[in-house]
Amino acid sequence: MPERKRQTPDKGRPANPAPRGRPPRRERNFAAIRGGEDTEFRRRILIAAAEIFAERGFAAASIDEVAKRLDATKGLVYHRYRSKGELLTDVCEDGLDRLTARLDEIAGRREPAITRLTEAAAFHAGQVIGEIALHRTLAEVTSFAASSGRSDEEARAVAALTARRQAYDAIFTALIDDAADQRDLPAGRDTRMLGRIFIGALDAPLHWPPETLSELAEKRDLIARQLAYFAIRGAGASDATLMAEFSR
Amino acid sequence: MPERKRQTPDKGRPANPAPRGRPPRRERNFAAIRGGEDTEFRRRILIAAAEIFAERGFAAASIDEVAKRLDATKGLVYHRYRSKGELLTDVCEDGLDRLTARLDEIAGRREPAITRLTEAAAFHAGQVIGEIALHRTLAEVTSFAASSGRSDEEARAVAALTARRQAYDAIFTALIDDAADQRDLPAGRDTRMLGRIFIGALDAPLHWPPETLSELAEKRDLIARQLAYFAIRGAGASDATLMAEFSR
Numbered sequence: 056m057p058e059r060k061r062q063t064p065d066k067g068r069p070a071n072p073a074p075r076g077r078p079p080r081r082e083r084n085f086a087a088i089r090g091g092e093d094t095e096f097r098r099r100i101l102i103a104a105a106e107i108f109a110e111r112g113f114a115a116a117s118i119d120e121v122a123k124r125l126d127a128t129k130g131l132v133y134h135r136y137r138s139k140g141e142l143l144t145d146v147c148e149d150g151l152d153r154l155t156a157r158l159d160e161i162a163g164r165r166e167p168a169i170t171r172l173t174e175a176a177a178f179h180a181g182q183v184i185g186e187i188a189l190h191r192t193l194a195e196v197t198s199f200a201a202s203s204g205r206s207d208e209e210a211r212a213v214a215a216l217t218a219r220r221q222a223y224d225a226i227f228t229a230l231i232d233d234a235a236d237q238r239d240l241p242a243g244r245d246t247r248m249l250g251r252i253f254i255g256a257l258d259a260p261l262h263w264p265p266e267t268l269s270e271l272a273e274k275r276d277l278i279a280r281q282l283a284y285f286a287i288r289g290a291g292a293s294d295a296t297l298m299a300e301f302s303r
Numbered sequence: 304m305p306e307r308k309r310q311t312p313d314k315g316r317p318a319n320p321a322p323r324g325r326p327p328r329r330e331r332n333f334a335a336i337r338g339g340e341d342t343e344f345r346r347r348i349l350i351a352a353a354e355i356f357a358e359r360g361f362a363a364a365s366i367d368e369v370a371k372r373l374d375a376t377k378g379l380v381y382h383r384y385r386s387k388g389e390l391l392t393d394v395c396e397d398g399l400d401r402l403t404a405r406l407d408e409i410a411g412r413r414e415p416a417i418t419r420l421t422e423a424a425a426f427h428a429g430q431v432i433g434e435i436a437l438h439r440t441l442a443e444v445t446s447f448a449a450s451s452g453r454s455d456e457e458a459r460a461v462a463a464l465t466a467r468r469q470a471y472d473a474i475f476t477a478l479i480d481d482a483a484d485q486r487d488l489p490a491g492r493d494t495r496m497l498g499r500i501f502i503g504a505l506d507a508p509l510h511w512p513p514e515t516l517s518e519l520a521e522k523r524d525l526i527a528r529q530l531a532y533f534a535i536r537g538a539g540a541s542d543a544t545l546m547a548e549f550s551r
Contacts, residue, residue: 111360112359112362112363112443113360113363114359114362114363114364115359115360115362115363191446194509194510195360197510198509198511198512248526248529249533251511252507252529255503255504255506255508255509255510256507256533256534256537258503258507259499259500259502259504259506260503261442261503261510262445262446262503263499263503264465264469265446267499278496281496282500285501285504285537285538286504286537288536288537288539289534290533
């Protein structure tokens with residue numbers, strides 16, 4: 056197993072000068088929140104929570120474990136999230152916000168659809184490799200096979216997140232449609248199914264073992280391009296089109 | 304959510320005639336085991352266990368839940384499996400036995416490598432759609448991000464299962480290599496990475512939402528061929544080759 060990266064609080068810099076030595080850890084963490092490091096702390100919670108959800112699955116994950124990984128007290132996390140369902144929702148919403156913002160930007164460019172699709176594919180594959188815990192969490196949420204053991208509130212949150220993820224995936228399908236209209240992909244096919252297969256291929260790293268992923272982290276952009284090439288070719292692009300798109 | 308298929312014991316046929324009405328359920332189930340329905344009961348346990356593992360994740364799954372889904376007593380399952388780790392191992396080993404036996408048969412045929420690769424790809428994709436719970440369980444095991452909370456025995460079992468799954472995946476990579484040697488796929492590439500991407504594309508249905516999967520169950524072979532086509536084209540097959548392979 057490769058050594059895991061852990062986010063630990065920056066113990067060397069308490070938010071306020073401490074005349075009689077450093078305050079106990081609990082006090083220091085509250086001081087950090089009061090000191091306006093709110094956004095950064097939220098980000099750290101979300102990263103740790105995605106890791107715990109990805110490793111343990113939602114059902115077995117707990118806020119305790121998230122706090123432990125952060126080296127923070129449980130209360131600090133409960134201060135923001137009343138339940139792990141809320142925490143899961145925030146992890147996924149934050150992730151989907153960032154993914155969707157970037158994908159919208161790429162899809163909105165004034166370029167041929169095939170060029171935007173290629174960029175979008177490489178972007179998504181790179182994100183999966185780079186933020187594997189987030190993407191495993193998103194995958195778990197959107198493929199929940201049953202709602203057993205879930206409250207109504209959780210079921211509603213899962214439905215809303217699934218709809219958002221499907222809207223994100225639909226951007227790929229729309230780009231495939233546009234590329235077909237522009238004759239850079241074959242026309243007249245069921246692109247709803249093709250879109251699902253396309254995004255599934257880009258999600259391949261979800262199942263790679265941890266050693267493979269850490270080994271590939273530094274070659275992230277290269278592997279992302281390779282995944283994009285496979286998917287664009289799989290979707291039917293000609294070798295001339297591939298040559299044009301991947302020689303940029 | 305679509306209605307879930309549940310395996311319930313065939314209550315209408317107790318193993319032995321019951322002169323004074325049917326025995327209580329517990330007694331009937333033991334009677335079934337004594338009556339030699341061992342293999343069939345094991346299969347039912349494995350199906351139910353794969354469903355529970357896939358829905359809840361390993362960490363949150365319990366033998367209790369498996370027994371409940373089977374409408375059997377906990378003791379009946381513990382009679383065979385001392386821990387859920389053993390149960391997970393049996394689910395995965397049984398699944399990998401069946402997958403590997405069939406894949407070996409396809410890979411060993413006297414046909415061009417590209418033909419065997421096409422058949423192997425369609426077979427695997429069909430299995431993923433048809434036995435989604437097993438495949439989600441296998442995917443969870445082989446992509447375990449950390450061994451936290453796992454005993455040494457469980458960690459060893461996970462390592463052994465991961466190795467078996469990698470051996471299964473390696474059959475695809477070997478077929479890609481052979482197809483490249485036979486000039487039906489481009490030569491001179493890093494086929495280790497390509498193999499990972501190839502199998503990842505075929506695993507796409509792992510993340511499809513339950514509605515999509517149940518909607519597609521009856522079109523399983525068609526979708527499996529579509530996934531295989533995408534993957535074979537993604538891997539670099541020419542349109543002439545694709546035409547030959549997919550017009551059979």
